[in-house]
Amino acid sequence: MNFLEERIVKDGVVKEGNVLKVDSFLNHQMDINLFDEMGKEFAKRFKDKPINKILTIEASGIGIASVVALHFNNCPVVFAKKSQSINLDGEMYTAEVESFTHKRVNHVIVSKKFLGPEDKVLIIDDFLANGCALQGLIQIVQSSGATVEGIGIAVEKGFQSGGRMIRNLGYQLESLAIVDAMDAKTGQVTFREQ
Amino acid sequence: MNFLEERIVKDGVVKEGNVLKVDSFLNHQMDINLFDEMGKEFAKRFKDKPINKILTIEASGIGIASVVALHFNNCPVVFAKKSQSINLDGEMYTAEVESFTHKRVNHVIVSKKFLGPEDKVLIIDDFLANGCALQGLIQIVQSSGATVEGIGIAVEKGFQSGGRMIRNLGYQLESLAIVDAMDAKTGQVTFREQ
Numbered sequence: 001m002n003f004l005e006e007r008i009v010k011d012g013v014v015k016e017g018n019v020l021k022v023d024s025f026l027n028h029q030m031d032i033n034l035f036d037e038m039g040k041e042f043a044k045r046f047k048d049k050p051i052n053k054i055l056t057i058e059a060s061g062i063g064i065a066s067v068v069a070l071h072f073n074n075c076p077v078v079f080a081k082k083s084q085s086i087n088l089d090g091e092m093y094t095a096e097v098e099s100f101t102h103k104r105v106n107h108v109i110v111s112k113k114f115l116g117p118e119d120k121v122l123i124i125d126d127f128l129a130n131g132c133a134l135q136g137l138i139q140i141v142q143s144s145g146a147t148v149e150g151i152g153i154a155v156e157k158g159f160q161s162g163g164r165m166i167r168n169l170g171y172q173l174e175s176l177a178i179v180d181a182m183d184a185k186t187g188q189v190t191f192r193e194q
Numbered sequence: 195m196n197f198l199e200e201r202i203v204k205d206g207v208v209k210e211g212n213v214l215k216v217d218s219f220l221n222h223q224m225d226i227n228l229f230d231e232m233g234k235e236f237a238k239r240f241k242d243k244p245i246n247k248i249l250t251i252e253a254s255g256i257g258i259a260s261v262v263a264l265h266f267n268n269c270p271v272v273f274a275k276k277s278q279s280i281n282l283d284g285e286m287y288t289a290e291v292e293s294f295t296h297k298r299v300n301h302v303i304v305s306k307k308f309l310g311p312e313d314k315v316l317i318i319d320d321f322l323a324n325g326c327a328l329q330g331l332i333q334i335v336q337s338s339g340a341t342v343e344g345i346g347i348a349v350e351k352g353f354q355s356g357g358r359m360i361r362n363l364g365y366q367l368e369s370l371a372i373v374d375a376m377d378a379k380t381g382q383v384t385f386r387e388q
Contacts, residue, residue, distance in 0.1 A: 028275070029308040032260060032268045059252035063260040063271060066226060070261075074226045077257060081222070114223040 004176040027060035039071035042152040049149040065124040095136035108136040117145035128153040131162025198370040221254035233265035236346040243343040259318040289330035302330040311339035322347040325356025
């Protein structure tokens with residue numbers, strides 16, 4: 001097991017309905033040392049890629065992406081927003097995504113000022129399940145003429161289809177922990193061998 | 195002018211209605227080097243405080259807080275959420291806050307698991323205007339029995355009442371840039387001498 005899998009076993013909580021709660025270290029309280037380890041690992045896995053920008057999505061991707069950026073020459077981090085704000089004027093890239101957690105459709109928005117053909121993008125997010133949010137981000141990068149150099153995820157739910165689909169499209173998708181099964185009765189989490 | 199004031203003059207945009215857009219470096223695209231400078235400065239200003247936890251609020255506080263934490267012994271960062279999610283079970287602290295940007299009332303929520311009497315809290319956010327969000331965060335810290343050791347803000351709108359009110363309550367509130375006036379016609383920003 002790697003450091004993230006060990007942490008999930010130690011502090012993650014399995015709930016009914018295939019919910020894995022990691023809110024004590026990943027997406028409500030955030031363990032900055034863990035994020036730093038994640039940054040080191042992503043830097044290793046994407047070391048041949050000319051990454052100059054990180055793209056993530058609010059809210060729980062932002063903390064991870066910001067610390068990960070320290071391992072990619074402190075490159076700028078852009079976070080996609082989930083609803084139109086009056087502070088977002090000018091032209092923007094938009095994509096529709098479905099939220100598993102909130103059970104609704106969101107518009108994902110990135111200002112055109114912050115993504116363009118010169119950008120070599122690493123997409124970072126905390127969770128990958130059905131891949132809807134990720135597809136929205138990829139769509140936005142493509143609309144801008146930028147390149148998706150890689151995708152770094154903390155926890156992938158391997159029993160949902162998002163990861164397979166994204167890999168089939170040819171992207172280098174690196175998930176630090178891939179959960180293939182979990183059992184709410186015993187609390188056991190089964191990780192995919194990587 | 196300090197580094198943040200200089201950056202605001204260089205890249206901030208003043209819009210009608212007392213809107214200061216800093217989305218190219220602070221709250222949409224994020225300059226990680228700038229956040230690191232901010233962390234250094236907050237560490238200096240709060241050097242006598244025994245801070246062991248940072249509290250912020252989604253979404254635009256998260257990136258700043260995560261990088262600032264590196265200057266406070268990599269302490270954990272908790273971000274308050276703005277609406278009830280099905281992933282947030284158990285008991286939580288809640289406060290009502292009004293959003294200036296989105297013109298609506300939000301519930302701000304922090305799980306009781308992540309704040310308690312042992313926590314010496316530094317509150318971090320990107321903007322302070324009327325102070326509603328900040329009052330919600332302070333209320334939550336107090337409900338938990340934790341202590342507010344200080345409050346670090348990137349940009350304070352000095353012509354709104356939030357900062358004065360919070361300082362009058364006796365909190366050490368440090369804003370790296372206090373905007374006393376701005377002019378959408380000329381684009382000029384006037385900072386308070388600190």
